[in-house]
Amino acid sequence: MLSVFDQGPPSPCPCAFNLAAHVLGRAGTQPDKVALSVLEHDGAHDWSYRALEHAVRATGTGLLDSGLAPGDIVLMRLGNTVDFPIAYLGAIAAGLVPVPTSSQLTEPEVAAIIASLSPAAMLRDPAVASAAGAVEIPLDALRAMRDLSPCDWAMGDPDRLAYIVYTSGTSGQPRAVAHAHRAIWARQMMVTGWNDLRLDDRLLHGGAFNWTYTLGTGLMDPWIRGATALIPAEGTPISALPGLLHTHGATIFAAAPGVFRKLLQDHPALDLPDLRHGLSAGEKLSPALHAAWHTATGTGLYEAYGLSECSTFISSSPKYPARNAALGQPQKGRRVAITDDNGTPVPQGHEGTIAVHRSDPGLMLGYLNAPDETAARFRGDWFLTGDQGSMAEDGQITYLGRADDMMNAGGYRxxxxxxxxxxxxxxxxxxxxxxxxxxxxxxxIIAAFYTGPTALDERDLHTYVKDHLARYKQPRAFIHLPNLPVGANGKLLRRALREHFKAGET
Structure with missing residues (x-):
């Protein structure tokens, strides 16, 4: 048998569709229910579904009143506050195209994005690094828009451009990944295949408002289901999470593996009587961490695999737990394969590239203004992720590493x-x-190996990269070598660098 998982397509996305309208559809049936609680050390600030929907649609009105027109690209330079998801959904509600970016980006990184995108406007928190070249809409003006009348939902073709996210490219230049409104429709397959969200759930996400993992799993998924999202306020330390989970009755806890790891280092046992399970994504979850979570809480920890180009499509869940060290299986409604370099599915049990069918509603429209680069990622009907895996007879997929040299830094590629x-x-x-x-x-950690006349002061190197790279991209170790290891063709041997570090030869 070939390594192909196909149990039928998902239900079709409606012909007239708006991503934000879909996310907040429950506001009409449960307007007074708490949609969001921003958790402070001494309480919480609650947003009802009615209040959240009004803030989103009123922001859409304000953005249009500022001179923007449907289809305009809007760069988001906002911090870890509720302003981020409100502005994101407000832009989409009005037919604009938001571009969420990490607040950790430096001025040169932002300048490069502005030069490549030519955004019509930039939504700007003055505390976040920025660059010249775009008309700014300041944070206080954004907040004032919430007093306006709500805009109409900009309905249309679900395949039209909705938002853009940036991902690191193998060429070293970040790539703009264009997604359609239908991308949110694909997330319904995660309910059975991963998060098991219910109407009465209270999902606490350990990430920041302005991280796409939090935006999707921590906010939009609960809102689509009519559940309650719990987000710790800016500056909340990981050490405070057990108390928040207990006090606010969290039934699901989502975070990156690094958060689970740090939490469990100080809390080998956790008293969380309301918790049903945990969700992990962003990087591979180790069996040891999974076991430690189960020991500490008595609940399962379910991981998911996806990438910037396609929403999470392989996962484990309470209904479909992973076997041994497997990732899990493709979610029902997905068509996934393990292929060779030509896009031909390999036999079950054989190693190959994890691939998702081009018909998947969560798959990107393409890399913005880069048709050749987009086409290079496809082989026939399959989008090749570049990550390696193998598929068992029951569809369970084991992750076998990356085919390229991409790294994972706190959930960012x-x-x-x-x-x-x-x-x-x-x-x-x-x-x-x-x-x-x-x-x-x-x-x-990310480690940098370098050559030069002499070893440099590590503090100076940390300062240097701080001025040029977002924090999650900054190396945590710098190693001076007389020469870098290369192969016969002169290509850098990264595996040899890792062996240098492991052997202590640095």
């Missing part, structure tokens, strides 16, 4: 080339090689 370009611009560095290294069991 990062290209080593992007970091190497910055490092080699340093006047005292001649060559640089960047890779992930394991510093202890289940803990990895």
């Amino acid at each position: 990062v290209s080593p080339l992007e970091i190497e370009i910055v490092l080699t611009a340093h006047p005292l560095i001649t060559q640089a090689g960047v890779t992930e290294v394991e510093v202890k069991d289940d803990a990895r």
